[in-house]
Amino acid sequence: MKNTDIKLSVSRCLNGDKESYSPVVRHFQQRIYDLCFHYLGTLQDAEDAAAEIFIKAYRALGSFNPRYAFSTWLYRIASNHCIGILRRQKREKEYLLEQGSNPSKLKHSAAPDTVFFEDTKKTAFRNALETLPIQYRTALMLKYHQDLSYKEIAETMDLPVNTVGSLILRGKKDLKEKIRDQEKEAS
Amino acid sequence: MKRCFAESHYALYLDKELGREESREIEEHIKECSRCKELVSRMEAENARIRRALETHTAPDIASQVMARLEAPPAPRALPRWRWALTAAATLLVVGFLFFFLLFNSAPTGNVETRVILCTAKVEGQPVQSHIYESKEPDIQFIWLEKDK
Numbered sequence: 001m002k003n004t005d006i007k008l009s010v011s012r013c014l015n016g017d018k019e020s021y022s023p024v025v026r027h028f029q030q031r032i033y034d035l036c037f038h039y040l041g042t043l044q045d046a047e048d049a050a051a052e053i054f055i056k057a058y059r060a061l062g063s064f065n066p067r068y069a070f071s072t073w074l075y076r077i078a079s080n081h082c083i084g085i086l087r088r089q090k091r092e093k094e095y096l097l098e099q100g101s102n103p104s105k106l107k108h109s110a111a112p113d114t115v116f117f118e119d120t121k122k123t124a125f126r127n128a129l130e131t132l133p134i135q136y137r138t139a140l141m142l143k144y145h146q147d148l149s150y151k152e153i154a155e156t157m158d159l160p161v162n163t164v165g166s167l168i169l170r171g172k173k174d175l176k177e178k179i180r181d182q183e184k185e186a187s
Numbered sequence: 188m189k190r191c192f193a194e195s196h197y198a199l200y201l202d203k204e205l206g207r208e209e210s211r212e213i214e215e216h217i218k219e220c221s222r223c224k225e226l227v228s229r230m231e232a233e234n235a236r237i238r239r240a241l242e243t244h245t246a247p248d249i250a251s252q253v254m255a256r257l258e259a260p261p262a263p264r265a266l267p268r269w270r271w272a273l274t275a276a277a278t279l280l281v282v283g284f285l286f287f288f289l290l291f292n293s294a295p296t297g298n299v300e301t302r303v304i305l306c307t308a309k310v311e312g313q314p315v316q317s318h319i320y321e322s323k324e325p326d327i328q329f330i331w332l333e334k335d336k
Binding site for chain 1: 195198199202203204233234236237238240241243244245246247248249250252253254256257258
């Protein structure tokens, strides 16, 4: 779906044609689902979050500025939504720790369905990726999974373009160190 | 052979963030410099590894879920407790104000006058009566002298 077609669909939605939103969702659902999965770690959480994000986006369509790409606007909503969920999960875990409970009992902890890579090296790499600070992880996801340019990533994360370059560079450096540490521990 | 570029420059090249001219210079350089060629090759492999690690399953049919939820009427939202308390307090305040207002302002409407004959006297030989009028405005009194009938 071209950018102009997306903007046309959005314009129709704003004029009351709800059905025009369906092709927009179908166009982006895989990418948003992937993004949510990389943030949240479970397939169910990713699916729930993705649906919430599209509904949030629909309700906020009036605030979309057609001068910019719809994709970066949507990614920004998705990032903010997932970061909000992670913050709530962190608060819940901290609360449970204070209460002396086991935080791994939280329903949104990583379930066995997240471990679907047979290659253990790939799993170790993914684990290392998941332990990166959220800004590094977001920048790497948007670049190497969503294939956004630095400019698009900057618009999504509301950062200068140079900062995006630094985040990607430092993210990769951090990742290399974590993998090296994991390999040392394993041996 | 030109000087080697910084690692950050090769990173931008691999991420396709450099202009055509700069990219061409890097390509020319790595053809001649085996050290930089090896570095770029290693960085490319790292990027590919990150891409593979970020692969996921096929997404479920999120579009149908979203459209179904958009079609459904919104669930009535219960007012939060504090709103109930605020509404009750505001109602009480208004009722109380009205009550006290009516209680202490029960004077009949219109230009109320209470005429009290203060005294009778003679002014310039003419018998007069003085009357005091209280208007509805507080602290305003009119004293009227008229001939004693």
